[in-house]
Amino acid sequence: MNRVTCRKGVDGSSITVALQRRGVNGGYVDDASTFTADDPLTCVLWPGGDLASVATLPASWVSADDGAVQVDFPASAFADLAPGIYRAAVRLATDPPVDLAYLEVELEAGPATGTARPVYITSDDLQEEFPNLESMLGHVDTDQTGFAKLRADARDWLDLLVLSHYRPSDVVGPLQFSIPWIPAQPETNAWLADYLAGDCLLLTTPNGRRLIKAQTYWVLGRIFRRAANASASAGNLLDMASHYEMRASDTIATSIAEIDTNDDGSADLTISLRTTVTRRR
Structure with missing residues (x-):
């Protein structure tokens, strides 16, 4: 599973994700032409397991014919999140939604307003x-x-x-x-x-x-x-x-x-x- 590293407070670099559509009987369909530019996309971020989504990342088509999607990582999406590793799912925003790819997002701490704890030694x-x-x-x-x-x-x-x-x-x-x-x-x-x-x-x-x-x-x-x-x-x-x-x-x-x-x-x-x-x- 691909892992993307982001730093809190800083916009992360966009990535391109290659998608595969799931077939009706399970598995994946190799024919990328089954996607169209009108298929609505989103990328949801959650802490794993069955916990609720904590953020949504922008996702857009690079080429529907090739099944390529761009996922962006704006700093605003992580403003209220604690540093750590999150799961992300690129999905068709349909009803019900269809997951097309998974990745991990590692959020690192960044410059903020924290105060160092007192110490006795240097x-x-x-x-x-x-x-x-x-x-x-x-x-x-x-x-x-x-x-x-x-x-x-x-x-x-x-x-x-x-x-x-x-x-x-x-x-x-x-x-x-x-x-x-x-x-x-x-x-x-x-x-x-x-x-x-x-x-x-x-x-x-x-x-x-x-x-x-x-x-x-x-x-x-x-x-x-x-x-x-x-x-x-x-x-x-x-x-x-x-x-x-x-x-x-x-x-x-x-x-x-x-x-x-x-x-x-x-x-x-x-x-x-x-x-x-x-x-x-």
């Missing part, structure tokens, strides 16, 4: 750890430049860890070996989430730089595991993924998050990510 952090990573394994259409989506996911991962490790209890001294069991309820720590959303997590201190490294390793683990899933020879890529996933886990498990609540550049709240809280019956 593409330079990834580049420092693994040079030329983006040119080797990047997919700008899905990752955004510098693996921006995965770096944003890494911030979400770290923020949730910080929220999950916070316990509203007294400070544990160096000679105290147990922490009262209090269930993690990150969704109720709205005040702490607000500090994190406000970029109050210190990242330039020694502890902060460990958090940068942990996120860098976390992103690299995701990149290599995805590459392994798409590769026929995945062994080495899986080893790289496991290596960085383990480094991320080991680094975060020996880190402390420092929160600057009054914007003076020093930590006013510290949350250890090194503790494991267990409950004994």
Whole structure:
């Protein structure tokens, strides 16, 4: 099945489709002269299966005698559609309609008004750890430049860890070996989430730089595991993924998050990510 690639917000190039009319007993009729220029045409777009049509593409005869039809891909037809792969059917607009050819339309995202999600680490952090990573394994259409989506996911991962490790209890001294069991309820720590959303997590201190490294390793683990899933020879890529996933886990498990609540550049709240809280019956 032919696939046409279009970019959202941009008119796509027209294509010519060669048609064959279905016979009354099934199959196709080879005689293209059975078409006439008066036969009404359309091209419907739908997400597949038995779902309803989501758009109509202009279709017109190039040569009815040769059974050749032109299908156009105006940007306006895709304005309300999400990027993805759609089925398209060129059909006679009769009652009932008769499908004459099928194709796939891959709609890619295009320049729009989207806003990048916040991140803690930069593409330079990834580049420092693994040079030329983006040119080797990047997919700008899905990752955004510098693996921006995965770096944003890494911030979400770290923020949730910080929220999950916070316990509203007294400070544990160096000679105290147990922490009262209090269930993690990150969704109720709205005040702490607000500090994190406000970029109050210190990242330039020694502890902060460990958090940068942990996120860098976390992103690299995701990149290599995805590459392994798409590769026929995945062994080495899986080893790289496991290596960085383990480094991320080991680094975060020996880190402390420092929160600057009054914007003076020093930590006013510290949350250890090194503790494991267990409950004994």
